[in-house]
Amino acid sequence: MALVAPAVLLYGFLILQPAVDMFRISTTDWHSLLAPMKFVGGANYVRLLSDAKFWAAVGNSLVVVTAGLCALVPAFMLGYYLSRRPPGHLLFRLIFFSPGIMPATAVVMIFLGVYMPNGLLDVLVHALNPTAQQTLWLADPSNALPAVIGSQVWGSIGFWSVLFFAALAGVSRELYEAARIDGANEWQVMWRIAFPSIKPFFGLAVLLAFLNLLIGSAQNVLFLTQGGPGTSSLTLSYYVYDQAFVDQNLGYSQTLSVVLFVIGLAAILTIRRAFGIARHA
Amino acid sequence: MLNLRSSTERTHRLPSFWDPIAFGLAALYAVVIVVPIYFVVISSFKSNLEIFRDPLALPSHYDLTNFITAFDRARLGEAFANSAVIVVGALALSTLVGLPAAYGIVRLRGKLGGLLEGFFALGLLIPIFPLLLPVFLLAAGAGLVGSPVYIILVYTAIRTPITVLILTRFMRQVPSELIESAEIDGAGPVAVVRHIVLPLVSPGLVTILILNFVDLWNEYFFAFVLLRTESRTIQVAVPSLQTEYFTEFGYLAAGIIVSVIPVYVLLVVFQRRISENIFSGALAS
Numbered sequence: 001m002a003l004v005a006p007a008v009l010l011y012g013f014l015i016l017q018p019a020v021d022m023f024r025i026s027t028t029d030w031h032s033l034l035a036p037m038k039f040v041g042g043a044n045y046v047r048l049l050s051d052a053k054f055w056a057a058v059g060n061s062l063v064v065v066t067a068g069l070c071a072l073v074p075a076f077m078l079g080y081y082l083s084r085r086p087p088g089h090l091l092f093r094l095i096f097f098s099p100g101i102m103p104a105t106a107v108v109m110i111f112l113g114v115y116m117p118n119g120l121l122d123v124l125v126h127a128l129n130p131t132a133q134q135t136l137w138l139a140d141p142s143n144a145l146p147a148v149i150g151s152q153v154w155g156s157i158g159f160w161s162v163l164f165f166a167a168l169a170g171v172s173r174e175l176y177e178a179a180r181i182d183g184a185n186e187w188q189v190m191w192r193i194a195f196p197s198i199k200p201f202f203g204l205a206v207l208l209a210f211l212n213l214l215i216g217s218a219q220n221v222l223f224l225t226q227g228g229p230g231t232s233s234l235t236l237s238y239y240v241y242d243q244a245f246v247d248q249n250l251g252y253s254q255t256l257s258v259v260l261f262v263i264g265l266a267a268i269l270t271i272r273r274a275f276g277i278a279r280h281a
Numbered sequence: 282m283l284n285l286r287s288s289t290e291r292t293h294r295l296p297s298f299w300d301p302i303a304f305g306l307a308a309l310y311a312v313v314i315v316v317p318i319y320f321v322v323i324s325s326f327k328s329n330l331e332i333f334r335d336p337l338a339l340p341s342h343y344d345l346t347n348f349i350t351a352f353d354r355a356r357l358g359e360a361f362a363n364s365a366v367i368v369v370g371a372l373a374l375s376t377l378v379g380l381p382a383a384y385g386i387v388r389l390r391g392k393l394g395g396l397l398e399g400f401f402a403l404g405l406l407i408p409i410f411p412l413l414l415p416v417f418l419l420a421a422g423a424g425l426v427g428s429p430v431y432i433i434l435v436y437t438a439i440r441t442p443i444t445v446l447i448l449t450r451f452m453r454q455v456p457s458e459l460i461e462s463a464e465i466d467g468a469g470p471v472a473v474v475r476h477i478v479l480p481l482v483s484p485g486l487v488t489i490l491i492l493n494f495v496d497l498w499n500e501y502f503f504a505f506v507l508l509r510t511e512s513r514t515i516q517v518a519v520p521s522l523q524t525e526y527f528t529e530f531g532y533l534a535a536g537i538i539v540s541v542i543p544v545y546v547l548l549v550v551f552q553r554r555i556s557e558n559i560f561s562g563a564l565a566s
Contacts, residue, residue, distance in 0.1 A: 003385030003470075004397055007378045007441050011404060014438035018415030019407060025415065033421060078310070081303045088308075095311045098318070101544045103499035105516045106537045110317050112523060113324065113530050120320050123336045158314055186299055215410040219501055223520060237410060244414040245506065257411040264408035 022261065026254035037251070044255035054256065056231035057239040060145055061214060064235055067149045068156065068213035072205055075157045079164025080190045083171075097162040099155025104216060108223045111151040115224065144225045144233035151220050152213060160205055167198040203275020210267050214260070236260055324534035332530050347535040351522055354532065357539055359511070360518035367429050367504075367514060368497045371436035372490055375444045378437060379489070383448035383482075384474055387455075398449060404442030410502065417506050427509035435503060440493045447492075451485030452478060491551060495544055515540045 026044060030037040048054050078096070082089050099107065114120040115137035125132050137147050171194060179193050195202070218237035221227055227234035227242065234242075240260055243253035271277075316337075324332050325347050326340035352358050386394045416435055417426070425431040455478055463473050479486075504514040519536040522529070 001385065001389070001393070003381035004389075007382035007445055008397070008400070010378060010434065010438045011401075011441045014416065014419070014435055015404070015407065015409070015412065015441075018412040018419060021415035021418065022412060025418075033418075078307060081307060086300070086304055086307070092307055092311060095314055098545075098548070099314055101495055101499075101548060102541055103501070103516055103544070105499070105501050105519055106541050109519060109523065109533055109537045110321050113320060113534065114317055116530065118333050118336075119530075120317060120336050124316075154317075155314065157310065211408060215408060218410065223523070240411065241413070241502070250414065253414060257414065261408055261411040264411070265406060268406050 022254050022257050026258045028251040030251040032248050044252050053231055057234045057236045061236040064149055064217050065213045068153055071153045071157050075160035076164050078161035080194050082165040083168040093162050096158030100159025104219050108220050115147055138225050141229045141232035148220050148224055148233050167201040171197040200275055200277050203277050207271045321534045321537055324531055325538050327531050329529055347531040351532045351535040355518045355522045357518055360513055360515045363512055364514040367433055370433040371497055372493055374437040375440050379444035379448050382445045383452050386449050387452045401442040401445045409439050413502055420507055427512050429512050432507045436497050444489050447489045448485055451482040455481045
């Protein structure tokens, strides 16, 4: 018992206690560290309902998460393709995996160079279509959110493809052969044999990717667009950060935090159930 | 499991009409990954004028001007050292806290062990980012904003559930007869862990150290909020090249490269183990 105590205490004091604080602060009106904290009960939660920025952020987060999760489908197909060991598969794996371990900061900084005026994307567009008008990738409201999504999905397809490849390596080849002898084509083998074999792992990928997309967008939005123009690229996690550390609406920021927290928790539980991931798998 | 593939399994593959198309798509995606990385690498050797004249052209000459300027302006050397101290500190502390906890959980009789394991499993469900402000307020209340020690404690706490769970899993594989016979021979818990348990769980320890290293080296928001300029980490220092000198992409490119070097060194050194490690780590959670 004494052996486990330091871990429990550290976790309790620095994670669980702040989690309780988050709920407590979310019921207050509090504008800076120096200002007094005023208890307002559920008023902040009522305010959510009429906060247009909140709903914009929820909508944008939904788009980011949906787009990012859709990318897991080509990632699985790529992983299946790699598991057939095509020519160059070692090099493919190395290339596909490399952005996955890159710090998110580095990825976002790279995309600053990609999206900046006369940056990489402009040059590529110009090479394909010399008469094209220059596009504002970050400053145009219709491009800002797709730009954020692009920076999040860019490396993740490759990263997950390599992990799916590793999961598929544990699937017996005989299953595939049997299906092929029965006349199944490659497409059917991929979706009817390979996919069900790693379905729990795919569920785990959905879970981890969901959390990464929901929460990770804060950093991409912070450096690329700050949620703008307007609220066109405001995501829920960035809104939490913005209210807490930029606008200093400490109480309200924690109300948003609670929403983010509950969405994260609900998603974890739902996805676990949907893919049949055991608690102590 | 991963070693069971043999080359004979390949021979039965049916040729597919889709093979060239799939190869083309995979190659296209590889280009999409490589081009921005190539762009950053060459930009780190180019002046801004050169970058904008032709972003994809090789640099006209190679020197370290951008790197020297980036180190100077963002104090990257200091930040790199801060990152190293904080990450190594958190890795050491998480091992120091995690190993005994896992050992305790495995050795506890009755329901308590399972209960504690469940406690840490629940910990994996708690998203950490929403706790940014409360964790900052704790530091502010104790006058610990800017303290590397506080962020080492926070990082350790964040990584505690996964560390304990992975180590517990590996420790369950140590036969209890081995431990009991050593105890009968008069070995204390420290000796048992050091001479019997540790050698057997070292693959698990390497796994969790790699996972924790990558995660903590790359961490941004807690470092950004909890540290001050003198104690900031490399992930916080590099973007500062952007806010002040946005148009100087060459400096930023040099900073990006410096910040990714440790994880890529790790990738090269542990090439074979790393994807399997992340894989097993993901499975464990």
